Amino acid sequence: MYARKVSLWFKSDFVNQFLKKLEYEVVPLLRKQKGFLDxxxxxxxxxxxxxxxxxxxxxxxxERYDCTTLPVLNKLLAGVVDGDLRVHAFAGSGGxxxxxxx
Numbered sequence: 001m002y003a004r005k006v007s008l009w010f011k012s013d014f015v016n017q018f019l020k021k022l023e024y025e026v027v028p029l030l031r032k033q034k035g036f037l038d039x040x041x042x043x044x045x046x047x048x049x050x051x052x053x054x055x056x057x058x059x060x061x062x063e064r065y066d067c068t069t070l071p072v073l074n075k076l077l078a079g080v081v082d083g084d085l086r087v088h089a090f091a092g093s094g095g096x097x098x099x100x101x102x
Contacts, residue, residue, distance in 0.1 A: 009050075021077060
């Protein structure tokens with residue numbers, strides 16, 4: 001399994017717009033990607049910082065996400081986040097997602 005951690009700073013004045021874009025545009029886009037398994041979003045309580053972890057079946061799917069989907073997400077979220085999305089790549093050697101999480 002491969003994972004990507006995307007960190008982003010959302011604009012506090014646009015919280016509702018940001019959450020709607022995530023729910024109705026970003027997550028559906030991710031679910032359409034070949035090899036996508038699941039995602040987890042973690043929000044900082046003290047800052048406007050969010051980490052979105054995405055999980056992929058294999059390295060090829062994760063790389064495709066890096067090259068094709070991330071540029072789309074940068075454009076999609078441009079009005080509600082400060083700066084570009086920052087990506088950190090991980091390759092896992094153990095563990096798995098349960099089928100109930102999908």
